[in-house]
Amino acid sequence: MVKTYVFGHKSPDSDSITSSLVMTNLEKELGNTEVQAYRLGNINKETEFILNYLDIDAPELLENIEDDANVILVDHNSPSESVENLENANILKVVDHHKLALKTSYPLFLRFEPVGCTETILCKLYEENNVEITKEMATLMLSAIISDTLLLKSPTTTEDDKKAVTKLSKIAEIDVEEYGLKMLKAGTDLSSFSIEE
Amino acid sequence: MVKTYVFGHKSPDSDSITSSLVMTNLEKELGNTEVQAYRLGNINKETEFILNYLDIDAPELLENIEDDANVILVDHNSPSESVENLENANILKVVDHHKLALKTSYPLFLRFEPVGCTETILCKLYEENNVEITKEMATLMLSAIISDTLLLKSPTTTEDDKKAVTKLSKIAEIDVEEYGLKMLKAGTDLSSFSIEE
Numbered sequence: 001m002v003k004t005y006v007f008g009h010k011s012p013d014s015d016s017i018t019s020s021l022v023m024t025n026l027e028k029e030l031g032n033t034e035v036q037a038y039r040l041g042n043i044n045k046e047t048e049f050i051l052n053y054l055d056i057d058a059p060e061l062l063e064n065i066e067d068d069a070n071v072i073l074v075d076h077n078s079p080s081e082s083v084e085n086l087e088n089a090n091i092l093k094v095v096d097h098h099k100l101a102l103k104t105s106y107p108l109f110l111r112f113e114p115v116g117c118t119e120t121i122l123c124k125l126y127e128e129n130n131v132e133i134t135k136e137m138a139t140l141m142l143s144a145i146i147s148d149t150l151l152l153k154s155p156t157t158t159e160d161d162k163k164a165v166t167k168l169s170k171i172a173e174i175d176v177e178e179y180g181l182k183m184l185k186a187g188t189d190l191s192s193f194s195i196e197e
Numbered sequence: 198m199v200k201t202y203v204f205g206h207k208s209p210d211s212d213s214i215t216s217s218l219v220m221t222n223l224e225k226e227l228g229n230t231e232v233q234a235y236r237l238g239n240i241n242k243e244t245e246f247i248l249n250y251l252d253i254d255a256p257e258l259l260e261n262i263e264d265d266a267n268v269i270l271v272d273h274n275s276p277s278e279s280v281e282n283l284e285n286a287n288i289l290k291v292v293d294h295h296k297l298a299l300k301t302s303y304p305l306f307l308r309f310e311p312v313g314c315t316e317t318i319l320c321k322l323y324e325e326n327n328v329e330i331t332k333e334m335a336t337l338m339l340s341a342i343i344s345d346t347l348l349l350k351s352p353t354t355t356e357d358d359k360k361a362v363t364k365l366s367k368i369a370e371i372d373v374e375e376y377g378l379k380m381l382k383a384g385t386d387l388s389s390f391s392i393e394e
């Protein structure tokens with residue numbers, strides 16, 4: 001079976017990193033065993049907080065892909081925000097919540113919804129495919145929704161995001177406000193900057 | 198509530214016409230009452246056979262749309278195959294099985310799958326949303342899948358199309374081979390051409 005690369009956008013945020021992990025798990029559950037999550041850049045402080053909370057590793061860094069590589073894009077679709085050589089890849093699927101900026105010469109699987117976070121869509125895909133959402137997956141999804149919607153307060157927040165948070169916080173056994181504020185605060189942690197900055 | 202126009206591509210085939218009707222019904226079932234199916238050109242002989250079989254009218258002809266009109270595209274996404282003034286419309290949703298040829302400046306709902314027919318995707322959308330597929334809707338969906346896949350024999354045919362046909366033929370109470378051959382034959386009916394042609 002040929003390998004499939006799953007990744008979010010360059011300068012990855014928490015939605016891009018967690019969605020690559022959550023989408024990879026979904027593909028495996030659906031029988032695509034040769035699938036692997038990647039990242040297109042360094043992990044930020046907020047994402048580091050999430051991965052530390054779960055004690056899991058960040059996806060491997062992806063520098064470039066070979067011609068005809070099978071790829072799945074999450075949390076982006078614009079080639080300018082994606083991997084080098086995307087134009088020669090075989091894009092199998094895209095799950096995203098941004099404006100449409102991709103063209104293809106072949107049909108593919110697309111699942112876009114105008115919601116606050118890619119993980120809100122992935123949460124639906126797990127349900128529709130009757131794939132169990134584990135505590136770890138729920139924590140990843142929930143963290144990204146909190147991040148993208150700023151604790152459900154951003155103007156991009158929809159009813160679907162709120163429903164997902166209610167469902168996922170139960171599975172993850174997480175107090176949304178308490179965990180969310182700690183997580184968002186970790187993202188604004190300036191302790192790694194020197195005094196001059 | 199603002200009106201929503203639902204339509205398939207120019208020079209409409211049976212998938213474009215039936216999908217506009219089936220998508221409109223789905224939207225109504227989901228609470229979007231101000232939605233209406235349209236066509237971007239004349240009905241062909243095959244589609245006429247389907248509409249006559251069900252004794253239903255063809256969708257109204259759409260010449261153009263006003264700026265900021267709400268639209269839902271089915272069975273196409275390329276602006277070159279769509280209505281005039283699409284660039285100034287507000288595209289709410291696209292359900293399609295073709296290559297990706299559309300760009301937008303805003304997020305929207307997209308459901309694309311690399312299957313043989315748009316109706317195969319719509320059949321899934323009814324299931325996922327727990328909307329009943331009536332005998333009439335099943336007949337429309339089934340007819341389009343038979344048309345686009347040439348009775349499940351075209352190279353674009355997938356397992357999903359076959360599953361949909363099995364399910365829909367039971368609801369529609371239709372013998373697929375018998376009905377399908379009559380329908381495809383109606384589409385190649387040359388009786389309306391003069392001897393000179």
Ligand SMILES: [Mn+2]
Binds near residue numbers: 013
């Ligand atoms: Mn992002």
Ligand SMILES: [Mn+2]
Binds near residue numbers: 117118
């Ligand atoms: Mn996002």
Ligand SMILES: [Mn+2]
Binds near residue numbers: 206272
């Ligand atoms: Mn068509």
Ligand SMILES: [Mn+2]
Binds near residue numbers: 212315
């Ligand atoms: Mn079609």
